[in-house]
Amino acid sequence: MKTRISTEWLSGCSGCHVAMVDLHEKLLNLVEDVEFVRIPVLMDEKGYPEADVGIVEGAVRSEHDRHCLMKMRESCKKLVAFGTCAVYGGPSGIGWLYRKGVILDKIYKGTVTASRDGAMPEGAPELEQSVIPIDEAVDVDFYVPGCPPHPYYIALALKTLIGAKAPELKARTVCSACRRRMEKREGVKLQRGVSVALEEDVCLLSQGVVCLGSVTLDRCQAQCPNKGVACAGCAGPSVDLITEPHLDIRTMIARRMNLLTGIDQQEIIDYMESEAKTFYAYALSSPVIYKKPTVEMREWAGK
Ligand code: SF4
Ligand code: SF4
Numbered sequence: 001m002k003t004r005i006s007t008e009w010l011s012g013c014s015g016c017h018v019a020m021v022d023l024h025e026k027l028l029n030l031v032e033d034v035e036f037v038r039i040p041v042l043m044d045e046k047g048y049p050e051a052d053v054g055i056v057e058g059a060v061r062s063e064h065d066r067h068c069l070m071k072m073r074e075s076c077k078k079l080v081a082f083g084t085c086a087v088y089g090g091p092s093g094i095g096w097l098y099r100k101g102v103i104l105d106k107i108y109k110g111t112v113t114a115s116r117d118g119a120m121p122e123g124a125p126e127l128e129q130s131v132i133p134i135d136e137a138v139d140v141d142f143y144v145p146g147c148p149p150h151p152y153y154i155a156l157a158l159k160t161l162i163g164a165k166a167p168e169l170k171a172r173t174v175c176s177a178c179r180r181r182m183e184k185r186e187g188v189k190l191q192r193g194v195s196v197a198l199e200e201d202v203c204l205l206s207q208g209v210v211c212l213g214s215v216t217l218d219r220c221q222a223q224c225p226n227k228g229v230a231c232a233g234c235a236g237p238s239v240d241l242i243t244e245p246h247l248d249i250r251t252m253i254a255r256r257m258n259l260l261t262g263i264d265q266q267e268i269i270d271y272m273e274s275e276a277k278t279f280y281a282y283a284l285s286s287p288v289i290y291k292k293p294t295v296e297m298r299e300w301a302g303k
Helices: 015-021 025-030 063-075 084-088 091-097 100-108 151-161 239-243 249-261 265-274
Strands: 003-009 034-038 051-057 060-062 076-082 127-132 142-144
Touching: 003 015, 003 063, 015 051, 015 151, 025 151, 051 063, 051 084, 060 063, 063 076, 063 127, 076 084, 076 151, 084 091, 091 127, 100 127, 142 151, 249 265
Parallel strands: 003 034, 003 051, 051 076, 076 142
Antiparallel strands: 060 127
């Protein structure tokens, strides 16, 4: 019997659904084993048919998101948080820094394209007080982070969910798949505002560029650093960051970069705090990050 799959997208960009479709022939290989009973990117199904597996993209930002998520949980035997927005809040999570009223005023009153009376359009869904990852609202059975998840991991997750493969938890960081070598150097300066490699083959940290590869779960095969761009952490925190409350992104990066370059740890920490919206962009609305005792996200962002 085919595994029935239902999907839904909440507050996100739909990129995770596009990534699913981007599986191309790998998706066709699965057609023998699965039946999509709901997939908004490919079919117009407004209801929530019963399914073996539910795949949810996006964070919970509005009451409508919460309603759709509840429907998915009720109609699906297993629920998957698919993509970094569903798992950690993702870029949508930046709204966690601001009060609901501030966001609405900014959008409906504070822009040149807002209507003159500042009224919200009729039928717009009510915003919740904050943005949350989906497991803050319902029980989740599987997590597939990534922004969007890499086709290799999507195929692996789908095969695991339909029982064609034993579950496999790869806990390596992006560094493990990166071809650049860490080198100890002297006289390196912190490269503020730089996110590209100045030299080939050498680790970005050794060049004074903040790269989050060592604190990020490898769900992408290190696509960015291998192409010369610093890892921005889009696949979410590494396992040690998740499990150890006292470890944090900025302190771990500062320690490693200091060992490689001698740049003062406090200088790196101050820089990362001043750019917290960038360096914490993908998981700042997750309790995994904001509940850490040393993280003061709203203070760093000047809220
Ligand atoms: S820190 Fe970045 S550049 Fe250095 S090895 Fe890790 S992923 Fe590669
Ligand atoms: S290298 Fe980092 S930013 Fe790039 S895709 Fe992987 S996790 Fe995301």
